[in-house]
Amino acid sequence: MRYNERELLSLARQPAEKAAEIRMSVPKKGSVLKKRLVKLVVNFLFYFRTDEAEPIGALLLEHCRVTKEEENVFSISFIEEPERKYCFECATEEQCQEWVEALRRASYEFLRRSLIFYRNEIQKMTGKDPLEQYGISEEARFQLGAHRQ
């Protein structure tokens, strides 16, 4: 699949919501945990060799499942292939929990659901659509069950 790598690399260089050196393994046979710089930017998780400026790879965090595994460990898998897990071993249990929480909120789809929820709640309380003032209430992305084509 073609993609605009230059822009993705540029995104990887932006200030991260969260970044840390974490030991990580990829879902490949014989893969072992290796120390990586892991960086969360918008809905992407970039991972770098600790001394390199360019990431080895990026994970788009849509439709993923973040699972707390054993102590200090969490994994990311994608719903179409739940057995293929990217594993992350943190330094502490605390760090692990923080990453799990951050990653679960790091998808566009999660934001969308949050927005729809808040919009409904506010509408219930006030009888008014809070998005109207921004002129975006008809936008497809803010609709419950947005139109499919």
Added chain:
Amino acid sequence: MKLNERSLAFYATCDSPADNAGFLYKRGERHTAYHRRWFVLKGNMLFYFEERDSREPVGVIVLEGCNVELCDSAEGFAFAIRFGGTKSRTYVLAAESQAAMESWVKSLSRASFDYMRLVVRELEKQLQEMRWGPAGGCGDSWKPKPSGLEQPRERPPALPAILPKENGCAVWNNAPGAERPPDSSGGGGHDEEGTPRPPPLPPRRRVSDGEAASAGAAVAESPSTFCRLHEQYSREVARLRQDWQQRRRGPRP
């Protein structure tokens, strides 16, 4: 750079909501010929397919940080997706009608994750202010303590007060003291419900001395607002915990 392409292809073709979809002409990079492609916009990802029923996208444009502009182009109904860098490619696209062009320009301009996050934060703030007021008196015996509401400046001002179900695991089950439920079976990532109606969520973040303590200095809320919120949350946590324990015990004989 590796990308989780299989998951991307799945995301492109699954039935999660598309923010826009339709045929557009895409100008080639080297040759200026236009190719008609089926475009699907989901979130900040613009996928394009050879045909409408193709099983996999030909490519994707990550839209984060882009600008969308109209073009004067002989093609008519043309617009461009531009990025900031000097060597960045500009994607020139053309719609088949004025209405389609306007619809695409509108949806692409609002496609970034950053934009969505801004809107969510704004609504979240409005809802909090509605529920508990912009400022209030401080309760008794409130001890300053880092909690989920305190965030470092670069992060969202507060955890969402209410979180919908996410990734197949109902977030609100993770009340303190509650056993973590087994990760539920498939369907993670999309809502089955039409209208999410979760109960209010107390801050789940654990007390952490390191980061959160220094983050405490950057708290957006005033102490009085915070302490009122804190009390609300404690009541809800207590209630949730009670509910959970009752359900766990099961029906009394």
